[in-house]
Amino acid sequence: MQKDKSVSNSRKAYIGAMKGMMALSVAVTCGLALFLILYVLYKGLPNITWELLSTKPSVLADRIGILPDILNTIYIIIATLLVVLPLGVGAAIYLTEYAANPRLVAGIEYAAETLSGIPSIIYGFVGMMVFAGTLGTSLLAGALTLVIMNLPTIMRTAQESLKTVPQSYREGAFGLGAGKWRVVRTVVLPGCIDGVVTGCILSIGRILGESAALLYTAGFAHVLNGFFAGIRSSGASLTVAMYVYAKDRGEFEIAFAIAAILMMLTLAVNLAAVLVGRYFKKRRSL
């Protein structure tokens, strides 16, 4: 746009000041992101050794290994997804396909919003009392706590993609004589796969980064277990292990190594979300 001579000097000063402040803010934001990635990777990557990744901590051999923590994290993710997907998608289906009473729908959506606003330390607290109290401090208790935390996310993404299924598909199926459940099963559900996958990826990202909720429900043991034994015993996830190593034991090199791993996993999850989003957009527009 041409510099208009009729813009007064005080206006020009205002515009310049705002431009400057915006530039500064954007620089700060991007600078922070860049600094955090580079710093964590710089301090952490050198400490990632094969020994670290593939062994468990041993006092006798005086070494620290994070294999148990890696496995625990994977087990927690699997267990959480196994429970939250049916619950969340089922709730979303109810809200979009079956619900008749608008007040009930509003009530359920309000409940989901409330759940997503509750801080993770309160989830950890309640989870400790309710789940760890009955099931013992275990990965399962942690997973169930995470299920409630991630339910709103899965519900929201599933709902959004259910809404994109054209009403004409459903009407066509009804017109051919299909019952409601058949319509849902064969027409609607396949149409919401992309939302479910996106929700999964988002949830995996959240679960990876979760620490407060897991510290008090899943504990911080470092025992190597298979899935079914592990799910019933206590175990540290990567984040919890990192917290304990850094704060209680001062093992900063290990902590940075774990932080670097977590950082790379976060980047991978973000990238996966973007790629999956693009893939489904392509499929949709065909």
Place this chain on the structure above:
Amino acid sequence: MRKQQKFMENFIHGVFLLLGLVTVGCVLLITVYLVLSGIPGIRRIGVFSFLFRSTWESTAKEPVFGILPFILTSIYGTAGAILFGVPIGFLTAVYLAKLAPPKIKAIVESAVSLLAGIPSVVYGLVGMLILVPGIRKLFSVPDGASLLAAIIVLAVMILPSIIKVSVTALEAVPQEYEDASLALGATPIETYFRVSAPAAKSGIAAAVVLGVGRAIGEAMAVMMVSGNVPNMPGLFQSVRFLTTAVASEMSYSSAGSLQRQALFSIALVLYLFILMINAALNFFLKRSKT
């Protein structure tokens, strides 16, 4: 055949109804649980004594359970985080929503997504090893673990939420408002700040409230950088927040003791704060949709 089908349909409907009600059930469960476990402590200690006394000595011979230090620390810490986070976030959002060319927008938005995805313990670690010694050297204080360190960490952590919601609000401003402003002779920058931003103010308020909610609920990162002493809040003092107060003494309190009941009561107070903040958030979100 028809009856069987009808029965199946009703059954499935019931199953989905139950699934839908799970969310409501969870909220009720959490609320009831916190209230039931938090009330006894408040009763024994006395509401005013609990909320307004400024000393917390839970393990002394004559234990005192005043949580005013925690409440004030959480309020000051959140206020400080908002003070730093909202201007930076808002200005970045204006740039992203209105001015950024698509390629740069994509880069900046991925930087924001990255900040949003970093686990809080990683923020805590970086804070512990850079911010805390930095504050100690810069301000010549004996220990950098302080309210200031927590404020800085919280500000960075709430930045992505503020930016994302503000961008959505700014992008939703009707094009006609901006066109009218430009037609009347305002420059683009003037339009964005004097027309678009006020038009988006409900959404921006929602972004701020979201940031407040996140800041007041953060525990892990704050635990690693703020020291852990139940002082009345001071910028360079080692302080304890509502969240860290619950977390720190949990492990060594004995079940059924007044100390543990007091911890439950703190959790209840925190939960009530959060419910109020969520109600405010919903209020602003509904207004911004009309």
